[in-house]
Amino acid sequence: MVIEPESRRGFALPDVPPPDVFDQCVRCGLxxxxxxxxxxxxxxxxxxxxxxxxxxxxxxDRLDxxxxxxxxxxxxxxxxxxxxxxxxxxVAYGRLLEPARTQIVRAQSPLRSWHERLGRALLIGALFEHLGWMRAAARVLKFYQRSGLRALVAWTGILRLLGLQDVEALAPRISDRFFTPRGQEFKTAGRPRATAFLHAGCVMQVAFAEWNEATVRVLGAAGVDVIVPADQGCCGAISIHAGEMPRGRELAKRNIAAFERSGADVYIINAAGCGSALKEYGELFGDQPEWQNRATAFSAHVRDVTEYLDEIGFPAGTFGRLERSVTYQDACHLAHAQRIVAPPRRLLAQIPGLALREMDESSLCCGSAGIYNVIQPAMAQRLQRRKVDHVLEVAPEIVATANPGCALQIRNGLDRANAGHIAVRHVVELLDESIRNRSLEPRP
Ligand code: SF4
Ligand code: SF4
Structure with missing residues (x-):
């Protein structure tokens, strides 16, 4: 099929960066x-x-x-x-890349086979837009993982024949119970310092439910009420990064409206990639002033959980001993996109007994990057090996991070390197465990 010249033109559509963004790059190479x-x-x-x-x-128009x-x-x-x-x-590089990807997706769309279009529609259009489908798919995956079917499939070797063994190994272990937003309200003991809207996520609510549960408990220990409104949805990051900007905008509108209705003081997120997307909603609506204003006001209330806890602090004596050696992996969308580097480290430093061992290149991407490790497996595996080598150099008991993609990629890399003894956990899980240890310690 021939693509019409207009649809090949790179940056003629509304979600386009101004041309002077290109000229900002002075080619210094830093x-x-x-x-x-x-x-x-x-x-x-x-x-x-x-x-x-x-x-x-x-x-x-010098390059197609x-x-x-x-x-x-x-x-x-x-x-x-x-x-x-x-x-x-x-240079706001992300504001160049994402429109470029959107343009490519639009231009490629008529060229896709029906099964490619169906796969994309199912993955991006159905699973991430309708989280009931996500939960249904997770139940099927959970049955596969827990019933012995997985072992049977591995025994047949069919995944290797289909070239799917790496994708299968990257799939998250589905949580024992899901964290479905149903309008839950978690009250802290005493007078609350604030009310937090917890973004439950999409994959997070079925595969990292324990991270959400730990987040609720740790916010409670900091004196914050938590609500989990049912009308929230996926943050849209997967759609936006895959070049599906219109779908990303619709998901953004849903979350903005849900937060406005909730009356909460702050919008808390515990997944770095989602947090980065939520904080940049204003940039999605350059051609819709009303939504741009609402999105900008919304984003001003978004906080990564580590950023927020570091800001508000904990009452004295909150933490108990947790004698573990830990290395911290900077998630790209926390360290680079949100510039949050010190807060997670400061939080970990508050845990008595915890030894923080910095690894080399802790802020270099581990190769996860949303669905990158599925669509670019060769580069993703090179970066994964590089990351795992740095982890092994400092030989920690735990790799702490603040993003589910990093957790899956590093878990998979450690398993490939026969380092299954090293755990991978969210920073809030370590805070939560330390707080629970405190309740077991003798009081003076
Ligand atoms: S750091 Fe990179 S993007 Fe920024 S001006 Fe230099 S070469 Fe360009
Ligand atoms: S891989 Fe990361 S650092 Fe390199 S160009 Fe892309 S966004 Fe920038």
Missing amino acids: CLPTCPTYVETLVETSGPRGRIALIKAVSE LLSPGFVHQMSECLDCRACEAVCPSG
Whole structure:
């Protein structure tokens, strides 16, 4: 099928960055050592500077939007935003990449086979938009994981024949009980300092329910009431990063309206990738002023749970001993996109007995990046090995992180390296365990 020239044109649509964003890049190269794909390949076009030049070339019609090299580079980029965090010119790289991906998706759409379109519609359109479907799929996966079917399938070798064994190994272990938003209200003992709206997530509510439960308890220990309104939804990050911007906007509108109705003081999120998307909702609505204002007001209330707990603090004597050696993995969308680096470390430092061992390159992407490890498995596995090597160098008992994608990728990498004895946990789980230990300690 021939693509109409207009649909190939790179940046003629409303969700487009202003042209001067391109000229902000002064080609200094300071971003190159922070870029995971550049440090792995040492190829200019696999780094931020090269990719910005490619995007500019497409926007000026010097390069075809669907040229294989351009499509590859837009896909190989992890959208980790490490380049943004160090750029002295303040180049908002994510505001270039995401429209470029959206344009590619639109231009490729008529070329997709019916089964590709169906797969995409099911994954992005159904699972993430209708979380009842997500929960139904999770129940099927849970049956597969717990019933012995998984062992049977592994024994047949069929996954290897279909080339699906790596994807299967990356699937999260489904939680014993789901954390479904149903309008729950969790009251803290005494007079609350604030009321927090907890974003329960999409995959989070079925595969990381224990993270949400720990978040509720730790916020309670800090004196905060927690509500979990039923009318919230997926944050839209998966849709936005996959180039499905209109779907991402609809999901954003749902969460904005849910928070406005709730009357809560703060919108808490415990997954870095989702938090980054929630804080950038204002950028999705450049052509819809009313929604842009509402989105900007909403985003001003969003806090990552580690950021918020570090801000408000805990009463004296909250924490009990937890004698564990821990290394902390900076999730890209926490460290680079939200610039939250010190708060999780400060929280861990409050736990008596916990030894924090910093690993090398803790803020270099682990290769997870949403569904990157499924669509770019080769690069994802190189970055995973690099990360695991750094973890093993400091030999901790626990890798702490604040993002489910990192947790899955590092868990999988540790298992591949026969390091199953090292646990991977969210920072709030460690805080929660320490608080529970306190209740077991003798009082003076
Ligand atoms: S650091 Fe910023 S200005 Fe320098 S090359 Fe990278 S993107 Fe361009
Ligand atoms: S977002 Fe990450 S992978 Fe992409 S160019 Fe920037 S540093 Fe490199």
